[in-house]
Amino acid sequence: MTMKFFYSTGSCALASHIALEEAGADYEAMRISLKDGDQRKPEYLKLNPKGRVPVLVTDRGVLTENVAILAFVAQSHPAARLAPLDDPFAFAKMQAINSYLSSTVHVSHAHKGRGSRWVDDPDAIELLKKKVPQNMGDHFELIEREMLAGPWVMGDDYSVADAYLYTLATWLEGDSVDVKRFPRVHDHMNRMQQRPAVQRVLAAESA
Amino acid sequence: MTMKFFYSTGSCALASHIALEEAGADYEAMRISLKDGDQRKPEYLKLNPKGRVPVLVTDRGVLTENVAILAFVAQSHPAARLAPLDDPFAFAKMQAINSYLSSTVHVSHAHKGRGSRWVDDPDAIELLKKKVPQNMGDHFELIEREMLAGPWVMGDDYSVADAYLYTLATWLEGDSVDVKRFPRVHDHMNRMQQRPAVQRVLAAESA
Numbered sequence: 573m574t575m576k577f578f579y580s581t582g583s584c585a586l587a588s589h590i591a592l593e594e595a596g597a598d599y600e601a602m603r604i605s606l607k608d609g610d611q612r613k614p615e616y617l618k619l620n621p622k623g624r625v626p627v628l629v630t631d632r633g634v635l636t637e638n639v640a641i642l643a644f645v646a647q648s649h650p651a652a653r654l655a656p657l658d659d660p661f662a663f664a665k666m667q668a669i670n671s672y673l674s675s676t677v678h679v680s681h682a683h684k685g686r687g688s689r690w691v692d693d694p695d696a697i698e699l700l701k702k703k704v705p706q707n708m709g710d711h712f713e714l715i716e717r718e719m720l721a722g723p724w725v726m727g728d729d730y731s732v733a734d735a736y737l738y739t740l741a742t743w744l745e746g747d748s749v750d751v752k753r754f755p756r757v758h759d760h761m762n763r764m765q766q767r768p769a770v771q772r773v774l775a776a777e778s779a
Numbered sequence: 780m781t782m783k784f785f786y787s788t789g790s791c792a793l794a795s796h797i798a799l800e801e802a803g804a805d806y807e808a809m810r811i812s813l814k815d816g817d818q819r820k821p822e823y824l825k826l827n828p829k830g831r832v833p834v835l836v837t838d839r840g841v842l843t844e845n846v847a848i849l850a851f852v853a854q855s856h857p858a859a860r861l862a863p864l865d866d867p868f869a870f871a872k873m874q875a876i877n878s879y880l881s882s883t884v885h886v887s888h889a890h891k892g893r894g895s896r897w898v899d900d901p902d903a904i905e906l907l908k909k910k911v912p913q914n915m916g917d918h919f920e921l922i923e924r925e926m927l928a929g930p931w932v933m934g935d936d937y938s939v940a941d942a943y944l945y946t947l948a949t950w951l952e953g954d955s956v957d958v959k960r961f962p963r964v965h966d967h968m969n970r971m972q973q974r975p976a977v978q979r980v981l982a983a984e985s986a
Binding site: 621622630632636637638639640643644647660661663665667670671674675676678680683690691692695696699700703717718 | 828829837839840842843844845846847848850851854855867868870871872874875877878879881882883885886887890896897898899900902903906907909910914921924925
């Protein structure tokens with residue numbers, strides 16, 4: 573069965589989208605608009621009651637969360653070599669980076685546009701935006717120093733963590749952080765943009 | 780080599796601690812105090828520059844992040860059967876729940892005690908605390924309805940996701956949410972507390 577992959581342009585779903593394309597997976601990309609509230613429509617909530625992207629519909633059922641989908645794409649397409657599948661320690665190192673991107677970096681970014689998740693007061697929502705550049709800068713300083721073995725996240729071997737790091741790095745400019753502060757991250761972004769699979773996905777998402 | 784596991788009592792590290800104990804892993808538990816700022820001491824930051832728990836020191840190097848450590852413990856102790864290791868789809872379902880617990884549920888909880896991560900203004904930090912009961916209640920409503928097949932998270936088979944769900948469920952009372960609103964979660968908590976490994980870990984963490 574052709575899998576269905578739901579994403580929204582500009583969202584974190586780009587990471588899983590790239591992974592699917594790199595894997596040569598049999599999937600169809602389905603665009604929804606978070607801005608228009610598609611994620612709160614009843615038919616979408618039936619797929620993902622969390623009302624978020626990404627969503628991957630497989631013949632076994634629905635998967636959500638980048639951290640899970642990225643590992644699933646790698647494990648179910650072993651020939652694409654998108655993760656250290658036979659080495660639990662290396663796999664855990666990769667998952668730790670993906671988990672940090674999800675639970676810390678993405679969360680810090682979300683305080684710019686989605687502060688209402690955590691506070692109702694309009695002034696407080698505005699105040700949350702102020703700390704986003706500092707937090708994103710701090711996180712990417714740590715990534716630059718500790719999580720990018722180079723040339724890829726895991727060293728010589730490209731993995732799904734590269735797709736995820738690239739996705740969040742593309743948010744830096746909008747978060748008022750100059751990616752050039754982080755030469756390794758900047759180099760990584762450029763390297764990613766030269767990959768044919770990444771180019772195909774970026775073209776498809778902006779078409 | 781005996782692994783070293785760093786935790787702080789009352790923290791999310793309880794999840795990985797339980798998993799290590801359930802696995803019969805060769806580990807030594809090392810307590811630090813987040814309240815006393817041990818996580819910011821230079822020798823700890825050398826282990827984990829993020830200044831957080833959990834940390835698992837193995838003979839291959841250091842692992843962080845519950846989502847990664849839980850999967851690592853399961854994969855490196857296959858005889859303990861703590862995850863659906865041979866089924867990428869089921870493994871991804873489990874990882875999606877762990878990722879939700881990490882990036883959404885834990886994050887909502889953190890807005891009670893760690894609001895200064897996301898905002899500097901003292902009044903805004905106070906305002907962040909107000910929404911915690913509602914958010915944690917909403918998250919556990921979703922967990923009750925969608926993420927607890929029963930009797931365990933993945934159905935008949937106990938997994939590391941049970942340790943993680945249990946850990947965050949123990950925070951509900953402190954977040955002013957009555958766990959009895961969620962009969963399946965409440966039943967799960969009681970079932971967890973009857974497991975010898977859980978009892979050993981709770982005793983060790985509070986000793």
